[in-house]
Amino acid sequence: xxxxxxxxxxxxxxxxxxxxxxxxxxxxxxxxxxxxxxxxxxxxxxxxxxxxxxxxxxxxxxxxxxxxxxxxxxxxxxxxxxxxxxxxxxxxxxxxxxxxxxxxxxxx
Amino acid sequence: xxxxxxxxxxxxxxxxxxxxxxxxxxxxxxxxxxxxxxxxxxxxxxxxxxxxxxxxxxxxxxxxxxxxxxxxxxxxxxxxxxxxxxxxxxxxxxxxxxxxxxxxxxxxxxxxxxxxxx
Numbered sequence: 001x002x003x004x005x006x007x008x009x010x011x012x013x014x015x016x017x018x019x020x021x022x023x024x025x026x027x028x029x030x031x032x033x034x035x036x037x038x039x040x041x042x043x044x045x046x047x048x049x050x051x052x053x054x055x056x057x058x059x060x061x062x063x064x065x066x067x068x069x070x071x072x073x074x075x076x077x078x079x080x081x082x083x084x085x086x087x088x089x090x091x092x093x094x095x096x097x098x099x100x101x102x103x104x105x106x107x108x
Numbered sequence: 109x110x111x112x113x114x115x116x117x118x119x120x121x122x123x124x125x126x127x128x129x130x131x132x133x134x135x136x137x138x139x140x141x142x143x144x145x146x147x148x149x150x151x152x153x154x155x156x157x158x159x160x161x162x163x164x165x166x167x168x169x170x171x172x173x174x175x176x177x178x179x180x181x182x183x184x185x186x187x188x189x190x191x192x193x194x195x196x197x198x199x200x201x202x203x204x205x206x207x208x209x210x211x212x213x214x215x216x217x218x219x220x221x222x223x224x225x226x
Contacts, residue, residue, distance in 0.1 A: 001171070001172065030211060031210065031211040031212065033211065033212035033213070035153075035213075041218075042204055042216040042217065042218055042219050043153065043204075043213075043216060044216070045212065045213070045214055048210070048212050048214065049210060049211070049212075054214075086152065086153055088153075088212060088213070089211065089212075090211050094211075095168055096155075096168075096170070096171070097143075097155040097208070097211075098155060099152055099153040099154070099155070100152070101152045102152045102153075
């Protein structure tokens, strides 16, 4: 099976920069997506196609990829950004989709 | 505005079949790939499979669930469905329907909690 690896947790103080990484073999060939999930809510896309930001998502959210690692960066973290974040991509064949285990972002 | 809404029973008995529907509005169901994703309580997200209605249509399933899962649809009602056979407590989860586009899931339903219990 195809796996994506994220750190279980990241903690930052308000106004600092949070970086969440995601490692997976297919990332050089497949787009990375990032989802934010708050308690009791469905996930929502914050980054698509590695680095694109949907309308309505604040500019402090950005994404990048390098080799087999994708990174979600949140600059100037705010209390409202506290949530679980999941990365996702397809495998090399493009026929199987998987999510990372999720990273809990805590705003201190 | 694309909207998805799951519906179905919230409680299913062990060994029986879980059946859910997803109603799609705001876009033609024939144009995109449509997926089911689940999330066990307190756990991460698991892709279940997708259906594509255009042309001759196609489906694709997570190998870990393939033997028990069927995804189908009724384009006249703008709905697609999920069936999971022989359920156990491990199938207890929030089930989401979502649109699959360009490698990711851009629109999601609100999710429906399905509990499997004897």
